Amino acid sequence: MKSVLCFGDSNTWGYVPLQGGRYPSELRWTTLLERMLPDDWQVINEGLPGRTTGFHESIHSPHSGLGYFLPCLEKHQPNVVVIMLGTNDLQSHLNLSAKDISSGAAHLVKQARHFASHQGYPIDVVLVCPPPIYEVGFAQDGFDGAEEKSTQFAEHYKARAEELECCYFDAGDFVASSQVEGVHWHEDQPAKFAQALHQQIKHLFS
Known part of the structure; x- marks a missing residue:
């Protein structure tokens, strides 16, 4: 069985805006993507609410993507890795620019490549740019200036x-963060994302 490792934050995990909690498995974009793949492929959801790219903070932080990424790769031994992180790096206290955040995401791409070289088999890496956010609701506090920075992500x-x-996919071309809650995706968005992402990377599964 071949696998796609989806390494992300709460929008990969499946967070429900406004009410909180998690979408049922059948509504998460990772599940929807798996249904579009050949039968010998599986999709692994490694989303975690609050996860950052992690290069700018201690790898021992529980939400550091960098701190957990290598053990995650070792555990799952994926053939394809989809990385969608950066939204949580917009938090004011981290004081990062859009370019800084993109460099953090790029560091994860490099780590996946390094892992693949030591394992002796290729891993296709897809870098996903998160959609812009809005400084309302969930992101009203602690995200000063984040809306403008997020528009610079692409x-x-x-x-x-x-x-x-590496493969590149701009999520903001197909999905939008909640204009009421600020960060997370309403119920109709994961299906749009899964469909568009599949069209972009389906050549990797032939």
Whole structure:
């Protein structure tokens, strides 16, 4: 069985805006993506609410993507890795620019490549740029200036993907964060995301 490891934050985990909690498995974009793949492929949901890229903070932080990524790769031995992180890096106390955050995401791409080289088999890496957020609701406090920074993500994430010569996908072209809650995706968005992502990367599963 081949696998796709989806490494992300609460929008990968399946957080429900406004009411909290988690979407049922059948409504999460990872489950919907798996249904579109050949029978010998499975999708592994490694989303965690609050996860950051992690390069700018201690790898011992429980929400550091960098701190958990290598053990995650070792555990699952994936053939494809989809990385969608950066939204939580917009928190004011981290004081990061959009370019800084894209570099954090790129560091994870490099780590996946390094892992693959030591394992002796190729891993396709897909870098996903998170959609812009709104400074309302969930993101009203602790995200000062984050809305503007998030609109700059696409420029920098695309540049990092080109530098690393990895697959790139701009989620903001297909889905939108809640304009009421600020960060998370309403129920109709995960299906749109899964469909668009599949169209972009389906060549990896042939």
